[in-house]
Amino acid sequence: MDSRRRTVTRADVARLAGLSTAVVSYVLSGSDRPVSEASRARVLAAVDALGYRPNAAAQALSRGRSTMIGFIVPDQRNPFFAEMMSAVDGAAHAHDLMVLTLNAHERRSVDGDEIAGLTSQQLEGIISADALTPQELTIIERNRIPLVYVNQFTARPGHPTFSTDYIAGSRLAVEHLLSLGHRRIAFVGNESPLDTRESGWRRALADAGVPAGPVFHSEYSLRGGYEAGLQVADRRDELTAVFAASDQVATGLLTALHERGVDIPGEVSVVGFDGTPEAAYTWPALTSVSQPVHEMANDAVALLVSGELSPMFRNYPAELVVRASTGPVPAGR
Structure with a gap:
């Protein structure tokens, strides 16, 4: 007996709810097509009973846009990049987007396989906090995925770049x-x-x-x-x-x-x-x-969503936070 669980489809949800697949699509996509509250409740009950999970790629195609962005970080073990990951996730959530993160510390294959895998995910765009190799850039550009850089020391030719001064x-x-x-x-x-x-x-x-x-x-x-x-x-x-x-x-x-x-x-x-x-x-x-991690993250995500991705470089001012690790020069020194 094959013990593998069969993938639940939208047709299964429609069958259990006793409705058409079109109605199921209207409910799950948030369409403004009129659907009665009773039908909406039957669809959601069927989704819950079957454990149905919509296919992200299919949703992207039907809506004309993706629900996901990619984020590349140099090393997620670094608290700064952990904070940046959280900031990007929060900014993306405000636009009803999810974030797929690629930890650059664990990649860097010569042929760019990891970047190729990332670009296959029907992404709205990519934010990179890491420098990319020419081969990685070629993969992203070949797939026509918008790219925004953050955490860079200089402007990245051909792409919007956000950085701290x-x-x-x-x-x-x-x-x-x-x-x-x-x-x-x-x-x-x-x-x-x-x-x-x-x-x-x-x-x-x-x-x-x-x-x-x-x-x-x-x-x-x-x-x-x-x-x-x-x-x-x-x-x-x-x-x-x-x-x-x-x-x-x-x-x-x-x-x-x-x-x-x-x-x-x-x-x-x-x-x-x-x-x-x-x-x-x-x-x-x-x-x-x-x-200003959160400000950079908000601006980077908003730019991706806007689609206005002309090359530019923006420097953000930093702020000194004084705590107990600094004090007057020792006497006699």
């Missing part, structure tokens, strides 16, 4: 530390030339006539921040403050400094970047440059 945000962090009397300010972050946070740190110090402090390059991870933090602790006599280019890195750094007995902010002040909710619950609570 990373240079100005880095300046906020540095100027805050300078206002507290710090003049030996280190940088911890990625060494990629595309990442403009180190550049923003250098510019802000140069504009203040202050020499750049030590640089500790690390990957964007808790481990990367922790390992950089051990180096910071070993060279604590050379600095009084650290600007960490992400909250995730800053969290790992704080752990390393605690293990080495470094008082924060008594000996070393620390500023992060991202403004993730977790930053308020580190010890001490982390001063951070907050990115």
Whole structure:
């Protein structure tokens, strides 16, 4: 005996409800065609009894638009991207859309199979918080799927791009530390030339006539921040403050400094970047440059829905959130 469960169809729902498949379609699609309340109730009761699930692709074809968008993130383990996923999902929900997320950390096959799989899902469009390879872009463009970028350091040719002003945000962090009397300010972050946070740190110090402090390059991870933090602790006599280019890195750094007995902010002040909710619950609570994640997500989804996808680049201002991880420069330093 074949134990596999047969897929329930719209015809099954119509048969159980004692109505036509057209009436079932009107009810399930939210059509403005007149359907009596009694018939609507019979359809919904049949759907519930049979466990019927409408086919998303078929619905997209019948409505002339999809009910789903794709979202590509570099690493969903990073609290910043977890928050962005939540923001995109909330923005999509406001437009009656669902979100299919692709975690780029787990992909990157040479032939772009994962992107090809994503584009096969009858998507309204794709939002990417990650840089895409030429081959991945070709797959998306060949399928004529609208694409909007977020979380980029520069404009992406041919596509709308939304970004935080990373240079100005880095300046906020540095100027805050300078206002507290710090003049030996280190940088911890990625060494990629595309990442403009180190550049923003250098510019802000140069504009203040202050020499750049030590640089500790690390990957964007808790481990990367922790390992950089051990180096910071070993060279604590050379600095009084650290600007960490992400909250995730800053969290790992704080752990390393605690293990080495470094008082924060008594000996070393620390500023992060991202403004993730977790930053308020580190010890001490982390001063951070907050990115306008929800505003970017709302605008990106609204642009996809509007269909007006002319190439453009928009920078959003960041905001400094001061907490307990920063304080005045230690006396005598």
